[in-house]
Amino acid sequence: MGKQYSSFNALVVNQTEQFTTEVKQLSLEELPPGEVVVQVAYSGVNYKDGLAGAPDGKIVKQYPFVPGIDLAGTVLQSSDARFTEGQKVLATGFGLGVTHFGGFSEIARMPADWLTPLPASLSLREAMIVGTAGLTAAISIEQLERQGAAPEKGEVLVTGATGGVGGHAIAMLAAKGYPVVASTGRHEVAADYLKQLGASQIIPRISDAFEQGKPLQSASWQGAIDSVGGPGLSIILSKIAYGGSVALSGLTGGSQFAASVMPFILRGVNLLGIDSVLYPAEKRQHLWERIGSDLRPASFELLVDREIGLQQLPEALADILQARTQGRILVAIRPE
Template sequence: MFKAVLIEKDDAGYRATLADVDDARLPEGDVTVHIAYSTLNYKDGLAITGKGPVVRKFPMVPGIDFVGMVEASSNAAYKAGDTVVLNGWGVGEGHWGGLAQKARVNAEWLVPLPAAFSPKQAMAIGTAGYTAMLCVMRLERLGVKPDQGEILVTGANGGVGSVAVSLLAKLGYRVVASTGRPNEVDYLKSLGAVEIVDRAQFSTPGKPLTKERWAGAVDTVGSHTIANVCAGMKYRGVVAACGLAQGMDFPATVAPFILRGVTLAGVDSVYCPREERIEAWQRLARDLDPAHLDLISHEVGLADVIRLAGELLGGQVRGRLIVNVDH
């Protein structure tokens, strides 16, 4: 038996509970992992509360990422005792995920944990930090360099935003952080942001084009925010888009794209090819200041997850929530 957050939907309604689950109920897969830590992400919050159509079959164990030790493997790529990390691949949506003490998954979904990180540090990074690294890599590949101007990070207090600020600052970019929480100015500056701007200037309908300011941007918010970010990009600027905290809509015009040559680059972390995942984790080991991991995360127990899911969706959580599945 192992403990897990279990989401069920039946005639009695939609509910998430902390349950004792028999090992025999684990889904198919060639690697069984004893989980050490998971995290609570925005998508997990939607799944647990039922406020978004995340879960595709029931019952479901949420949790889009985890780190742990291989308990058993029928795949030659891994052996018992290996430490592995998983991000995405539909776990927590269509396949039981990481908010549990055990998981059984396909070997190709796993990545060896870089030696630079402890398991707890790996989940301080988690899917959010790995996604932030993919955004930075996309900006780099599309030619955005530190000497070209300011980089805007929206939703900067969130998990993706916090790691993006830290990474970009360490790589020499001048980072401007957008947030709706003025009390977090010191936190964002400690991560490397040189200026903090109020998210209100982006969150309502704006003009098709505004004054050119941003050489690049990492947007975690969507809706009017990303439309206004695009409107303020410099000539041939690049926006890496990875989130929808404000909404899935994109109420914009083509003006930034055809008059300034702006690039809107989508970043998907769920089904990203394995080679790029490995590169992203290697880059995190090299480019992320490990001292920032304590700043951007704090540990909670598996028993706290259901309560915290609503707070996360309400924007009341800073940075990353590491879930110790044994508490």
């Protein structure tokens, strides 16, 4: 691999007498084991990364640690025949940035099973604009479609519209021709942005926009992609049309909700749990190909809140926990 990789920069969080988050130099010997070594070009900031960068985040179990649940880059070395030197790859989920050193590092080493070959239709930069958030949105859309969702059947609700999952869901649904209703607590300031992404209607936060407590309300949407959870989910379920589905992937609005069985037994509504962390590798490849084709947003750049380097990560990690972002924070590690 050459001398230039004997040491490299990484964002390291540590907990000794006090909690620290700083860019430090690491050596290859300090990286955890794995079959593939990758020169990281880009990463992205996710809510889980924000928790990893906080002293009370309850994500990191062992210090010192390198966060970053997403990465895209070029293979430097591989002992696994599936990957070759110079190949472009990406990785999201599994233990990356949670139990295993992650993507906020110029060099990463990981199990080969965690890597996905970069589709020819995407650049490394585009892949990390998408990242875990966009993959979660793509899984949500595919699951809705498996339950019968189609553009001609009516509107799809997207909650948390200015967040990573929400923004990608709007852009991907719009690319497929779905009419999209975007829900956000920032509806007054983000309306133009959400319309640019492809939303046809913008409404306030669900719990503010509709009455709570009714087991069934007028059927408004054929389906929903909910990255918020909490009390608003019961309202969403009460307003889904017959046979429709809700793809649930988040809990920023809370982990608990009270619901009636009525939407399920009278309208045949489906509640679909969406997880992108352990999503099978063979299905990932298929979805990343879709993200570069029929789910490809009209503009990736609209989905970027800002682009930063390793040194700006501490501030970005705080911003995502406080919902001070609009779209994805892209991290340029060693750009193409």
